[in-house]
Amino acid sequence: MLSRNGLDYESLVKEDRVHISVYTNPAIFTDEMDKIFHRGWVYVGHRGEIPNPGDFRLKRIGRQPVIMVRDQQGEVHLLLNRCRHRGATVCQREQGNTRSFRCMYHGWTYLLNGDLGGVPSMDGYGEGFKREDLGLVKVPRVGEHRGFIFASLSPAGIALDAHLGRAKEEIDLFAGMSNADEVEVVSGVHKYSYQGNWKLAAENSMDGYHPSIVHASFAQALMDKITHVPTPEQQRVDRNFAAFRGNAKDLGNGHVMLDYRMRIYDPLNGDPAPEVRAVTPEGEARLNNLDRRFGADRAANMLREGGTHTFIFPNLILIGVQMRVLQPLSVDRTEVCLYPTLLKWLAPEVNAIRLRSHEAFFGSASFGGPDDSEIFERVQDGCAVELEPWQLMSRGLHRERHEDGMIVGDLSDETTQRGIWRQWKKIMMQGEVAARSMRKRGAGAVAIKRG
């Protein structure tokens, strides 16, 4: 079935391969923005980024600039960053604290919940001017799980709970079973961009086949250069970096994960690794809970280095202690933001270790991430070869199994990439009727009554 722009998604994405135009065709990118980012659920930010009343942070939903703000009552609002008068953005700073948002063109001022407050020289408007109709446009649907805020620009569609499905359990583990307010997202951001399609980062983040090659420099240096004497267990882990074991899992709805047990950063963080301790009674309970489920040793490692390795379709990646957000800029340019997290109930020295673990492998000057970005750019460059326009995603197809309603493969299998593509294809092939009606509704939402 051809979609309205003549793209035959059925033939572009096969079970075992994808056509390179999915990374290079600007028309496909525009269609993705419409169908995936402007209609479906996307991750926006975490409550912990705006802990105090008046705190705000600028975000994007697809291409739409959005203000994520906490009002005086603690409620979080997602407001489209555009004055209702003549359309200038009303918030310029990436983050901060404010009592209102003021457009610097003619001075229209909006409250933290988006309502229109002051309008200079009101006498210029007649009786038909309805202040209550002219607040900042709110994102139609906002949902939350453990403080993770997701949004959809479409007023109708699948509920967030159903969309997240099994991925919720991984969010829970990432948060160390903490409640929304116990996850601290106040440690700053690592930001980088690369000259490549956004899906390359999505695929790579859940690729268990590449670490021993792309990250050979880290593995080798770790083995050769740790100057303290490693414990036998750490030595074993260092040697096994090239061949660590686990499963690649397709959780459904495009959410996928790598499930493995591995100490990566502990060798860098001192020997023995610092003890993990809680500083609140609630934290004590959460620690005990994790100890019971995973054993004390594994639980402690999860809290020092991170508890899951999961991609939540289409733009959130939970790896280590970081929330990683993909921001597509164009068909061949992508910005990535990494938000390392702390847990309020962990001892300060353990939270510091979380940051040091993160810095080792992630960020522009780290020992891991920049090598991944380099590969994305090489793949994008390789897409110039059109004579044989396919990328293979067949690894492990012959040995996949179904367990507990999930598709499970070996850690190094492309089960995860296939899971992402299956959801991508499903969404991109959806009928055009919904897209048209959404655009119509969108137009209605910004229409104003004439004065």
Added chain:
Amino acid sequence: MPVDRERVEQFLFREAQLMDEHRFDEWLALWSEPALYWVPSNRDDLDPAREVSLIYDDWVRLQLRIARLKSGFAHAQEPRSRMRRLISNIEIEDVGDWEIVTHSNFLLAELRRGKQDLFAGRTTHRLRPENGSFKLISKKVLLVNNDEPIDNLTFLI
């Protein structure tokens, strides 16, 4: 003891040259324990126990950074960056028998895979006099663009 400004300048210029030319072992030999190589992220003044940095290398990580760059598999430096930097506005803040603190500005032109970037910032060096020269105890680099996307900072800054 009066500080010999020229010797301090020579040290900073030499460090810059070693970084520009990827002379990793010679650069590492400038350092002495306890080392701290710190490039804050997002803003200049932050609490490293609560906030993330671009680089926060202690002695162990400094060794690891150099070992990685020398491994032959650091893809983000394959090909390597071509670099030249200017060191200027050198201020010698504090002089004691055991330590010298300097502040200096830098402007770095970095070229890799057909793209040239400019990096600018201010560096604070803590130096310990030794054998007529100095050992580097810590350096903190305040990048002008530390709150913007930085695509590749895998060279020495």
